[in-house]
Amino acid sequence: MSQSESLPAKSSLPEISATELTALYRGMLLIRRVEELAAKAYTQRKILGFCHLYIGQESVAVGAAVSTKDDYWMAAYREHGHAMAKGVSPKAMMAELFGRATGCSKGQGGSMHIFDKAHKFMGGYGIVGGHVPLATGVAWAIKQRKEGRVAVVFFGDGATHQGAFFEALCLAQLYKLPVVFICENNFYAMGTPLHRQSAVTSLKFRADGVGMVSEQFEGFDVEVVRERVAAASDFARAGKGPVLLEIVTYRHRGHSMSDPAKYRPDGELDEKKKSDPLAITKARLTDDFGLVDADFEAITDDVEAEAQAAWTFAHDSPIPDPATLYDFTYAPTEA
Amino acid sequence: MAMIQIREALRQAMQEEMRRDESIFLMGEEVAHYNGAYKVSQGMLEEFGEDRVVDTPISENGFAGLGIGAAMVGMRPIIEFMTWNFSLVAYDQIVNSAAKIYQMSGGQYSVPIVFRGPNGPAENLGSQHSTSVESLFAHFPGLKVVTFATAYDAKGLLKAAIRDPNPVVFLESEMTYGIKGEVPDEEYIIELGKADIKRSGTDVTLITWGKQLFTVQKAAESLMAQGIDVEIVDLRSLRPLDHETVFNSVVKTGRAVVIHEGFIFAGVGAELVSRIQEACFDVLQAPVLRVTNRDVPQPYATNLEKLVYPSEDRIIAAVQQVMER
Numbered sequence: 143m144s145q146s147e148s149l150p151a152k153s154s155l156p157e158i159s160a161t162e163l164t165a166l167y168r169g170m171l172l173i174r175r176v177e178e179l180a181a182k183a184y185t186q187r188k189i190l191g192f193c194h195l196y197i198g199q200e201s202v203a204v205g206a207a208v209s210t211k212d213d214y215w216m217a218a219y220r221e222h223g224h225a226m227a228k229g230v231s232p233k234a235m236m237a238e239l240f241g242r243a244t245g246c247s248k249g250q251g252g253s254m255h256i257f258d259k260a261h262k263f264m265g266g267y268g269i270v271g272g273h274v275p276l277a278t279g280v281a282w283a284i285k286q287r288k289e290g291r292v293a294v295v296f297f298g299d300g301a302t303h304q305g306a307f308f309e310a311l312c313l314a315q316l317y318k319l320p321v322v323f324i325c326e327n328n329f330y331a332m333g334t335p336l337h338r339q340s341a342v343t344s345l346k347f348r349a350d351g352v353g354m355v356s357e358q359f360e361g362f363d364v365e366v367v368r369e370r371v372a373a374a375s376d377f378a379r380a381g382k383g384p385v386l387l388e389i390v391t392y393r394h395r396g397h398s399m400s401d402p403a404k405y406r407p408d409g410e411l412d413e414k415k416k417s418d419p420l421a422i423t424k425a426r427l428t429d430d431f432g433l434v435d436a437d438f439e440a441i442t443d444d445v446e447a448e449a450q451a452a453w454t455f456a457h458d459s460p461i462p463d464p465a466t467l468y469d470f471t472y473a474p475t476e477a
Numbered sequence: 478m479a480m481i482q483i484r485e486a487l488r489q490a491m492q493e494e495m496r497r498d499e500s501i502f503l504m505g506e507e508v509a510h511y512n513g514a515y516k517v518s519q520g521m522l523e524e525f526g527e528d529r530v531v532d533t534p535i536s537e538n539g540f541a542g543l544g545i546g547a548a549m550v551g552m553r554p555i556i557e558f559m560t561w562n563f564s565l566v567a568y569d570q571i572v573n574s575a576a577k578i579y580q581m582s583g584g585q586y587s588v589p590i591v592f593r594g595p596n597g598p599a600e601n602l603g604s605q606h607s608t609s610v611e612s613l614f615a616h617f618p619g620l621k622v623v624t625f626a627t628a629y630d631a632k633g634l635l636k637a638a639i640r641d642p643n644p645v646v647f648l649e650s651e652m653t654y655g656i657k658g659e660v661p662d663e664e665y666i667i668e669l670g671k672a673d674i675k676r677s678g679t680d681v682t683l684i685t686w687g688k689q690l691f692t693v694q695k696a697a698e699s700l701m702a703q704g705i706d707v708e709i710v711d712l713r714s715l716r717p718l719d720h721e722t723v724f725n726s727v728v729k730t731g732r733a734v735v736i737h738e739g740f741i742f743a744g745v746g747a748e749l750v751s752r753i754q755e756a757c758f759d760v761l762q763a764p765v766l767r768v769t770n771r772d773v774p775q776p777y778a779t780n781l782e783k784l785v786y787p788s789e790d791r792i793i794a795a796v797q798q799v800m801e802r
Binding site: 214216245246247248249250251255257258259264265267268269272273274275276277278279280281282283284286293305306309310312313316469470471472473474475476 | 502528533534536538539540541542543544545546547548549550551552554566569570573574578579580581582583584585586587588589618619621640641642643669
């Protein structure tokens with residue numbers, strides 16, 4: 143393994159079809175719309191605590207899911223989009239945000255701890271960087287059991303300064319574990335811009351110190367993410383070792399619902415909104431696949447209905463039974 | 478019955494469980510090719526191979542987290558810390574990941590993992606290598622905290638810890654790995670959360686755990702010679718805590734002294750004293766005392782170091798004090 147090795151230019155995925163790209167567009171729009179409703183619910187105090195929105199970054203999770211549908215995913219606390227991209231139902235997720243018994247984590251987790259074992263969505267985590275070593279352990283199990291899967295772990299630029307992140311890279315490379323590390327570089331760790339977090343602002347170079355293959359690219363176009371994550375997961379799945387991807391992205395909202403994001407330079411957000419993932423893919427579907435306004439209206443209506451149904455389900459669901467308070471501290475010991 | 482060292486008892490527990498269950502692996506610094514810093518895992522690489530007895534770099538946060546992730550998807554890792562002092566750089570993984578994942582996931586992901594290694598002071602190792610960590614982990618719901626003094630308990634408790642579906646903090650002692658004890662030839666398991674009365678008596682209850690049991694037993698001999706009939710309760714599990722056995726003993730004797738390594742301030746002894754006064758107030762004949770480390774970071778010099786730990790003399794003095802009431 144040499145540091146100069148790079149991923150193959152082309153993944154094993156076929157050329158994208160109109161049907162597939164339309165589905166990816168719909169997936170991104172669903173995340174956008176569900177989160178907009180979550181933001182509204184937050185202002186109405188139906189969702190409490192911390193609530194970190196993914197709006198603007200949807201192309202990363204949706205594109206990454208194409209080649210890793212049956213693989214294990216872990217993400218940090220900005221994970222609503224990853225959960226839905228991985229197949230977690232908007233109803234179960236919204237109910238979790240509302241703190242309801244029907245939530246995917248039974249109201250125990252909340253916004254930062256979305257879990258859904260059936261979809262191999264292994265959680266959102268609230269200690270920055272702390273979950274990255276966990277993904278190496280999932281990959282350890284995959285390798286020992288020869289499952290042929292990969293572990294995909296998402297984290298932000300802020301996590302790449304944590305020891306846990308670096309230790310995870312060291313171990314994954316040492317043991318040649320099938321992990322795809324995805325750093326979503328949205329340029330802000332809470333309110334601190336990248337150049338004030340790190341002397342090295344190309345975060346893919348974090349991989350060089352452990353001899354890991356890495357790649358940096360812009361992730362606003364879901365097709366690019368689809369293709370490059372597939373190349374990385376092909377590589378890891380083939381037993382060639384882990385990969386660090388630095389996917390450059392941008393969040394349209396503040397760090398959390400309580401952050402007005404006044405630290406951004408004037409005009410930056412407007413400039414970045416020109417590369418809104420939804421706009422890029424909509425233009426591509428229009429220009430190259432012949433979708434027309436009526437097609438988009440149908441998709442929008444369909445998404446709106448699903449998002450509203452999630453809201454209604456969450457709103458109408460029961461709160462957790464107080465009798466269950468102690469049910470989730472220890473797993474029952476077998477007799 | 479065979480007389481074996483505690484390190485052998487621990488090794489047997491791991492070997493027997495690893496032969497029984499292929500999902501178990503041992504991972505840590507120097508556990509494989511070096512045969513263990515304290516030779517607990519001697520010969521295990523040869524038997525189980527490099528996929529199941531795994532050397533790591535010096536990266537406790539990383540490999541503790543690796544173990545937790547593997548446990549979430551059904552492996553049963555045994556993570557060895559060369560000493561528990563080094564676990565503090567993995568504290569986030571044990572406290573924020575291992576202890577909470579079952580809860581955060583609404584019961585979807587359990588974390589069947591054992592973290593084990595020597596806890597507490599050895600000799601002349603200075604303050605950074607002499608920490609007793611039990612109170613740091615016993616604080617958290619979601620963790621089990623287990624320790625032992627004898628070879629018999631070591632083996633039976635470690636086998637139970639490995640089979641437990643929850644994260645278990647398993648505390649050993651560098652000073653006692655070479656101590657021999659009787660271990661049955663046939664298989665046995667000791668249920669977690671059960672204290673053991675190491676000596677029955679009527680006058681005063683001495684509650685302890687880990688290698689302080691040996692100090693307490695020596696003190697007990699002197700006390701018996703003075704005509705004080707002590708009962709010794711070896712907790713073995715700090716979480717879950719067998720308060721029934723403790724309360725029953727205190728109800729019988731009316732007096733108690735808690736002896737442990739580690740600091741008195743917010744130590745596990747404070748929890749015991751509190752629970753005893755809540756449950757046994759009406760039968761107590763004297764305040765419940767604690768004999769613990771002196772409240773200072775561990776000094777290096779031998780004479781100062783010896784002042785810090787619970788000693789026979791300090792235990793005897795505390796017992797005499799509660800007997801005077």
